[in-house]
Amino acid sequence: MKRRTLLAALLGGACLNLVSPGARARPAVPRRVIVLDWCLAELTLALGVVPVGMANTPGFRRYFTACPVPDSVVDLGLMFQPNMELMLALKPDLIVITPAHASLRGALERLAPTVTLGQFRASPAPYTGACEETMRLAQLFGREAQGEAAVAQSRRAIAQARARLDALPAYANARGDAPLYVARFIDESRLRVFGTHSLFGELLAQLGLRNAWDGAAAAAMIGFDALDADPRATLVYVKPLPAMTAMMMRTSRVWQAMPFARAGRMTGMAEVPPEGGILSAAYFAHALVDALAALPATLPAAQASEAA
Incomplete structure (x- = not known):
């Protein structure tokens, strides 16, 4: 055209x-x-x-x-x-x-x-849609070269984050056996968990990780007790953590019995907007790897193998 x-x-x-x-x-x-x-x-x-x-x-x-x-x-x-x-x-x-x-x-x-x-946010692949939308804006502003460079830089940053993840001993050879929940706490009992059709979900796939929440919606509001579906999963929550949630984690026996809490497979990551674009996507990828790097270097799959 x-x-x-x-x-x-x-x-x-x-x-x-x-x-x-x-x-x-x-x-x-x-x-x-x-x-x-x-x-x-x-x-x-x-x-x-x-x-x-x-x-x-x-x-x-x-x-x-x-x-x-x-x-x-x-x-x-x-x-x-x-x-x-x-x-x-x-x-x-x-x-x-x-x-x-x-x-x-x-x-x-x-x-x-x-x-x-902005219709791309309703897409099952929001990051891909954001890249395409960037190019539409680039054409509108007569900045096609800048658009191509911005998209390429975002994709390189995500590839670099994946390379960093590959270098972590726990994730080098066990991607499919390392499911992750990515969620944001609303209060001491409810959280928003991100599905495969969210920006975060698409980026998990690009990083070679499996989303432990397989809901069809981009995100769902659930009680934290719904996070026990996959006992091997790690929970990554987007900061900040509400004060009442932090108190609940210290005092609730139900929470402390959750598989990821009991095994220490839980970590917080820097705040990233789930409705962000190509810059936020690149930031998310590296913030997630930073959070995972802070966890013990043992995956649930490795523990299960040793136990067997």
Whole structure:
């Protein structure tokens, strides 16, 4: 598809000063961009494109630690209740939203051409989708080379994390026998566990690890007692650990009887947003390997073999 045609399709016919069909000039490239979604903001920044405004920059800086935000980016307030007057003052030539912003689209289009992206998060392979979405944004901004470089760098970082994992004695020859739960605690009894169709789940597969939670959904809210399905599994929880959860771990006999807790196969890893993009994916891969490297160098499969 020609670039002019792609831009027109992405923008739903919004005016970007496109030239007539017979002309050879390239369409105007957006320069003053507003992004109202954190993951799309990460992908935009990964291309070297600095938005003039973003939704809730303090929240982004807190959770998307793999992706710095320049001080020049204006905070536009809540993601689904942005400051329209401030947006108008910024004179954007493009606004980037997700399908979840559909109710705002009419108002936003009165400010500037508006493009909807981000559908990849509903994909069974969110990381692959994020790479593809990065290239769509790269075409939109006329930064195809930067897009290819950003995607390649992310994939190299994940490959490097896998090489680091290969160097750990416990994981060198027993990937399929080393299932992992990746979860985030909500309180002392509930946690969010990530399935195979989540960003974390896809990255586990790319690292050669098996997800111990085989639910079809990207994530599920469960009680911690549901984590005993695979007695060989290791639990990796995303920090921070709620205070009440830490207390429960110290006092609950039910928790202490869980196979991974009893065997010391539990560790925390640095916070990574599960709805992140290619930068967060690379950060997750290395943060996970860091966490696994802190565990004892013995796998459940090895223990079982010795016992046999």
